[in-house]
Amino acid sequence: MRRFSFCRFGGLCKYGGVPKRKIIVNIAMSVDGYIARTDGNLDWLTSRRAPKGFYGLPKFSHSVDAKILGRKTFDLSVKMGASFSRDDVHYVFSRQPPPASVPVSVQFVTESIRGFAERLHKQAGKNIWMMGGGEIIGSFLDEAAIDEFIITVVPTFIGEGVPLIAPRHRAVTLRLRGVQQFPDGVVQLHYEVQQSKV
Secondary structure, eight states, X not given: OXXXXXXXXXXXXXXXXXXXXXXXXXXXXXXXXXXXOTTOOOHHHHTSOOOTTGGGHHXXXXXXXXXXXXXXXXHHHHXXXXXXXXXXXXXXXXXXXXXXXXXXXXXEEOXXXXXXXXXXXXXXXSEEEEEEOHHHHHHHHHTTOOOEEEEEEESOOOSSOEESSOOOSOOOXXXXXXXXXXXXXXXXXXXXXXXXXX
């Protein structure tokens, strides 16, 4: 029997007496449920002036030491000039071969989501940041491989785009852990996934 207790995202939880890492989605979303425009553009998000503390993102970043991305999100990040810090491992799930040259901290993953998540949960370390996009988030959710969601809702409609989670028939129960409101109208929702199996 697996035993674990949930804790704040800054700490570690117990997993059968061993510290348990958590896979946490931390992502911004428009009010109408999109994380990017159809072409991946984030102008609706990046053009905003963020308040001091940047919605808690710097603090959250210190609580993780690995990040998970889908191939589309990785390619878009590279195109936008993102840097991949050596301090964090970046796992990129892709059915395609990796490019000829990738940063030293980037690992392309082809193993099953369930096996990957079980392995990471048992390893010592900080929590893991599931960065997106919607397809990989949906796939991990369907395998019960996501522990928590931190969704920063931006008070903007963008009409169409990439949904937070790829559409599919599913039923997943969440437990609300907290709500935080910011002066610019942004609301941050913190949920715990109830049916975690791995």
